[in-house]
Amino acid sequence: MKRILITGALGQIGSELTLKLREIYGADQVIATDIKKNDSEAVVGGPFETVDVMDVNKLMEIAKKYKIDTIMHLAALLSATAEANPIFAWKLNMGGLMNALETARELKAQFFTPSSIGAFGPSTPKIHTPQDTIMRPTTMYGVNKVAGELLADYYYYKFGVDTRGIRFPGLISNVALPGGGTTDYAVEIYYEAVKNGKYTSYIAEGTYMDMMYMPDALRAIIDLMEADATKLKHRNSFNVTAMSIAPEDIAASIAKLVPRFELNYKVDPARQRIADSWPDSIDASAASEEWGFEYEYDLDKMTKDMIEKLRERL
Numbered sequence: 478m479k480r481i482l483i484t485g486a487l488g489q490i491g492s493e494l495t496l497k498l499r500e501i502y503g504a505d506q507v508i509a510t511d512i513k514k515n516d517s518e519a520v521v522g523g524p525f526e527t528v529d530v531m532d533v534n535k536l537m538e539i540a541k542k543y544k545i546d547t548i549m550h551l552a553a554l555l556s557a558t559a560e561a562n563p564i565f566a567w568k569l570n571m572g573g574l575m576n577a578l579e580t581a582r583e584l585k586a587q588f589f590t591p592s593s594i595g596a597f598g599p600s601t602p603k604i605h606t607p608q609d610t611i612m613r614p615t616t617m618y619g620v621n622k623v624a625g626e627l628l629a630d631y632y633y634y635k636f637g638v639d640t641r642g643i644r645f646p647g648l649i650s651n652v653a654l655p656g657g658g659t660t661d662y663a664v665e666i667y668y669e670a671v672k673n674g675k676y677t678s679y680i681a682e683g684t685y686m687d688m689m690y691m692p693d694a695l696r697a698i699i700d701l702m703e704a705d706a707t708k709l710k711h712r713n714s715f716n717v718t719a720m721s722i723a724p725e726d727i728a729a730s731i732a733k734l735v736p737r738f739e740l741n742y743k744v745d746p747a748r749q750r751i752a753d754s755w756p757d758s759i760d761a762s763a764a765s766e767e768w769g770f771e772y773e774y775d776l777d778k779m780t781k782d783m784i785e786k787l788r789e790r791l
């Protein structure tokens with residue numbers, strides 16, 4: 478990776494990934510793009526271009542202008558938003574991906590795009606969900622993610638594009654707010670804990686989902702992209718996880734630092750249905766074996782960092 482173009486760079490992952498990549502590879506080597514204007518100054522210190530990933534000509538033009546050799550395609554509609562607008566989700570998630578893959582093919586660029594635990598469905602084994610298993614998701618987001626994994630693999634086999642991907646669990650961060658996913662509660666709970674000492678969860682007690690702290694997710698992306706290609710048996714996409722947790726687990730962890738923290742429930746049936754169709758805990762051993770995936774933050778270490786950072790800021 479020498480000159481990297483990021484789509485969806487103003488989102489939850491992109492705004493931190495852009496800064497991290499600029500630290501490592503140099504500010505001018507990382508070209509941040511998004512459909513939104515960069516008026517929040519979220520992504521600073523290097524090139525930014527407004528690009529709609531549905532516009533393949535513009536995407537190619539910008540990629541050529543900066544002579545990029547790597548694309549990190551993050552622009553997408555997330556699970557809850559996609560379920561509310563499934564037809565548009567198909568157009569953006571599949572059309573945008575195809576345009577980004579075509580740009581990578583044209584420029585012979587390396588390619589990364591995230592998949593998700595949403596690629597699994599109700600018939601997938603729920604505990605220690607294997608790397609290779611049944612994938613029959615019942616959400617539009619999941620359908621897009623499975624199709625996207627297959628399409629990215631196809632570009633590798635058919636056209637030799639060096640495509641790589643990670644099935645992210647819910648990502649927790651104290652920088653950018655999440656963009657309409659099912660696991661957003663696990664970010665909101667920390668903000669509300671610091672601001673008000675209580676939180677009402679839209680996900681029911683006892684609902685286990687995998688999660689990961691953003692610094693571990695960013696490191697995973699970079700480690701996978703830098704990994705020796707000859708070691709990769711899989712490409713799109715690798716299971717990763719750092720913790721399998723339910724709302725009450727996060728509440729118990731928060732209560733160690735915010736005494737009298739109170740967790741209530743008002744379940745949102747739409748997002749609960751999505752959560753119920755996802756695994757409880759996934760097996761990340763293929764990622765560990767093939768490119769050395771490991772995580773640093775468990776629940777309590779993440780909670781300590783989240784609370785400290787949010788207390789400073791809020």
Ligand code: NAD
Nearest residue numbers: 485487488489490512529530552553591593645647648656
């Ligand atoms: P996000 O919603 O926070 O950000 C997406 C960004 O894409 C936004 O800045 C948005 O403005 C931009 N965008 C939307 N439409 C666009 C278009 N037509 N052209 C260009 N940009 C456009 O999403 P995120 O959480 O950063 O997720 C990035 C990727 O990671 C997605 O593929 C998502 O499915 C995947 N993922 C995220 C999580 C998570 O917990 N955040 C978990 C698993 C997978």
